[in-house]
Amino acid sequence: MNIESCVLCGNAETERIYKDETRMEVVRDYYLCSECRLIFVPPSQRLSVEEEFSRYEMHENNPGDPGYRKFLSRMFNPLVGKLPEKSSGLDFGSGPGPTLHLMFESAGHSMKIYDPFYAKDLAVFDETYDFITTTETAEHLYDPWMELNRLWNCLKPGGYLGVMTRRWTSVEKFKKWHYKNDDTHVIFFHEDTFHWLKKRWGAELDIYKRDVVIFRKGRTG
Structure with missing residues (x-):
């Protein structure tokens, strides 16, 4: 009996589609949800908070880097x-070198940042915004429904939520x-996953490139 329920929608009908045994330190399983089409790594196979942070410390995001911009x-x-x-706006998951908020500020908008490791100010979730971005962050979420729905609830009517993650x-x-x-990276979105969220939220959805x-x-x- 499969006991790995989907970490996004809670559906119990999931299937292990791949077992990666090529890693020297840990075997990783990947499960596919039949409802929202999310692929996820079981919670028991995730990194510890300390291990996760050590990986992020290797990132070299630089606001002055034209390539990063x-x-x-x-x-x-x-x-x-x-x-x-x-x-x-709010940039969720701004990382060790916050940059996107500077780009929006240069275009005449105001933008706050939040990151669970580098800018953990929970007060940002007490406000509402015209737009929220999360770039290369969604694939890291351990509790994606809670996090994404929290962002959705922080949007003003007519506001925009932009998600950047490979599908x-x-x-x-x-x-x-x-x-x-x-x-x-512990969750992986399919285009159908975003349509599931669209239906759940009663939202409009535009899909761009990959x-x-x-x-x-x-x-x-």
């Missing part, structure tokens, strides 16, 4: 054109996908 522009460009003047397309390609090999989606909240909240 170009990377973030995949989220910035489609979202900034949707925003009214002087919108207020899997087929099980066979997933087995060979380098993106899954990062030990801090790794960006933008939800819009209804005007009635």
